Amino acid sequence: MAVALRFPGLAREPPAVLAICAAASSKLGRDQDFVCASARLPAQCWRRRGLVVRCQTGAAAVLRNEEATPAAAALKADTGFTVVMKFGGSSLASADRMKEVADLILSFPEETPVIVLSAMGKTTNNLLLAGEKAVSCGAPKASEIPELAVIKDLHLRTIDELGLDRSVVSGLLDELEQLLKGVAMMKELTHRTRDYLVSFGECMSTRIFAAYLNKLGKKARQYDAFDIGFITTDDFTNADILEVTYPAVAKRLHGDWMDDPAIPIVTGFLGKGCKSCAVTTLGRGGSDLTATTIGKALGLREIQVWKDVDGVLTCDPNIYAKAIPVPYLTFDEAAELAYFGAQVLHPQSMRPARDGDIPVRVKNSYNRHAPGTVITKARDMSKSILTSIVLKSNVTMLDIVSTRMLGQYGFLAKVFSIFEDLGISVDCVATSEVSISLTLDPSKLWSRELIQQELDHVVEELEKFAVVHLLQRRSIISLIGNVQRSSLILEKAFNVLRRKGVNVQMISQGASKVNISLVVNDSEGKECVQALHSAFFENGFMSEVEGADVPQNGASLNSNGTIYGN
Numbered sequence: 001m002a003v004a005l006r007f008p009g010l011a012r013e014p015p016a017v018l019a020i021c022a023a024a025s026s027k028l029g030r031d032q033d034f035v036c037a038s039a040r041l042p043a044q045c046w047r048r049r050g051l052v053v054r055c056q057t058g059a060a061a062v063l064r065n066e067e068a069t070p071a072a073a074a075l076k077a078d079t080g081f082t083v084v085m086k087f088g089g090s091s092l093a094s095a096d097r098m099k100e101v102a103d104l105i106l107s108f109p110e111e112t113p114v115i116v117l118s119a120m121g122k123t124t125n126n127l128l129l130a131g132e133k134a135v136s137c138g139a140p141k142a143s144e145i146p147e148l149a150v151i152k153d154l155h156l157r158t159i160d161e162l163g164l165d166r167s168v169v170s171g172l173l174d175e176l177e178q179l180l181k182g183v184a185m186m187k188e189l190t191h192r193t194r195d196y197l198v199s200f201g202e203c204m205s206t207r208i209f210a211a212y213l214n215k216l217g218k219k220a221r222q223y224d225a226f227d228i229g230f231i232t233t234d235d236f237t238n239a240d241i242l243e244v245t246y247p248a249v250a251k252r253l254h255g256d257w258m259d260d261p262a263i264p265i266v267t268g269f270l271g272k273g274c275k276s277c278a279v280t281t282l283g284r285g286g287s288d289l290t291a292t293t294i295g296k297a298l299g300l301r302e303i304q305v306w307k308d309v310d311g312v313l314t315c316d317p318n319i320y321a322k323a324i325p326v327p328y329l330t331f332d333e334a335a336e337l338a339y340f341g342a343q344v345l346h347p348q349s350m351r352p353a354r355d356g357d358i359p360v361r362v363k364n365s366y367n368r369h370a371p372g373t374v375i376t377k378a379r380d381m382s383k384s385i386l387t388s389i390v391l392k393s394n395v396t397m398l399d400i401v402s403t404r405m406l407g408q409y410g411f412l413a414k415v416f417s418i419f420e421d422l423g424i425s426v427d428c429v430a431t432s433e434v435s436i437s438l439t440l441d442p443s444k445l446w447s448r449e450l451i452q453q454e455l456d457h458v459v460e461e462l463e464k465f466a467v468v469h470l471l472q473r474r475s476i477i478s479l480i481g482n483v484q485r486s487s488l489i490l491e492k493a494f495n496v497l498r499r500k501g502v503n504v505q506m507i508s509q510g511a512s513k514v515n516i517s518l519v520v521n522d523s524e525g526k527e528c529v530q531a532l533h534s535a536f537f538e539n540g541f542m543s544e545v546e547g548a549d550v551p552q553n554g555a556s557l558n559s560n561g562t563i564y565g566n
């Protein structure tokens, strides 16, 4: 028999229906058929998401099943996660910070949140360093690696200061030490082992935090993402989340909530390889992606990422302290900004939020009342000129000139097929018929340094039909803004750069509509960003230009209490 679930209003958004069906499926039995009153998705869509759903868009047959309505109402009341709140390492650096974050979460009693946490402070870096040292230190010395001591000390001190039992992490700390001994014995650290190694950071922070919330009387349940359906590719250190993750995570979180409500505390950054079944990681900063994935899976109202800055800023505050918060961004702008090097967001994290059309709010856990940045699908761009300036350093650039005559077809195709064969991605491109300049992604999104050997191989292949100049230590300055006003942006930018005597070596304005990229020497990058920031954001330029939107200019505090803005 099919049970009809009727969710007036709620079922309008497919993710919400998906989440509720997942919940219903775990409550009423996995083989149950469901008929969704107002679902818009065709039946095969539902099946692809792993649910047994018989979908009817005509409501009549469905709504007549009175039996189901009370069950549906109960489910609706029961499955009300509203937001996902992600806290990064900088928000969780100590016991005091954990207390502050718990207080912050409890200050929103109207919300039923899912919490995503990164590792405490610099734990991921320390785990990586410990792993590298283990490779060469010899098994007997593995227990004495200084970074292991730092990790042990931080976590045990935090446990003590929060008044918790050391058993919450002592097993994991022992396991970690054994793992390092294993690495020392094997004298090698594969990408797979590296991922397993760094997973200890998130596994420990979430256990500590869940235990602390429970101690405060707020029922919480810890989850390892790799155990609740975060299924990824097997690209260790930089894995991609697969579609099956969404229904699996929704089903598990909703199912548990209905059996025994408790705030989920989920490890960020981690997943499970689809073939290997081993722990994978989503690339540095990957907890942002965990948060947006959960937001989409559960069809939540909002995704919040809590950092140590007042939102996305007009440039990296480490490059220029006068950076100011950007109040609104589109998913496209945020994705471009992250991809071109702004560390504040993981490059892939906007994808699930954009697919699910769920707003992302970037907030400061050290300054919780600051409005932060709201990222949505669209915003009024009519008054927008420049939003943010991003610097990506240590970029490799290639100038490739065909040795054949003008009119030779297939030149570009040949060039790009070489990059495809070698698995190297290209960032920016500028072309003419017989020449092409391009920049190479130095790290294939964080993980793999493009090593000299690979570069030599690229050049060797290209030299079969072109003259190639390899130009290293370049920087890409990305001007994120309204490309509809590109002439204005470029006029101003080139004015600034000309006055500084900087020669732009390449310019690329793609179809993205939000980004103009300029390539300069690494040695000039920082100064250029500072000068551009002054010109665009500090001298009244935006308000001078008719109708331009002026970003928030109030002074704000970052985590160290430093004032940026004026």
Ligand SMILES: Nc1ncnc2c1ncn2[C@@H]1O[C@H](COP(=O)(O)OP(=O)(O)O)[C@@H](O)[C@H]1O
Pocket (backbone or CB within 6 Å): 087, 088, 089, 090, 091, 118, 285, 306, 307, 308, 309, 311, 312, 313, 314, 315, 316, 317, 318, 341, 342, 343, 344, 345, 388
């Ligand atoms: N455009 C930018 N806006 C805000 N922060 C930026 C920007 N570019 C770089 N950052 C850096 O990103 C940091 C926050 O990102 P991250 O360290 O990943 O936070 P978390 O660990 O809390 O997730 C900030 O402290 C800042 O130094």
Ligand SMILES: N[C@@H](CC(=O)OP(=O)(O)O)C(=O)O
Pocket (backbone or CB within 6 Å): 087, 088, 089, 090, 118, 119, 124, 125, 201, 268, 269, 283, 284, 285, 286, 287, 288
């Ligand atoms: N701990 C991981 C994942 C992460 O997202 O961290 P953070 O949120 O602190 O950037 C890292 O350092 O990469």
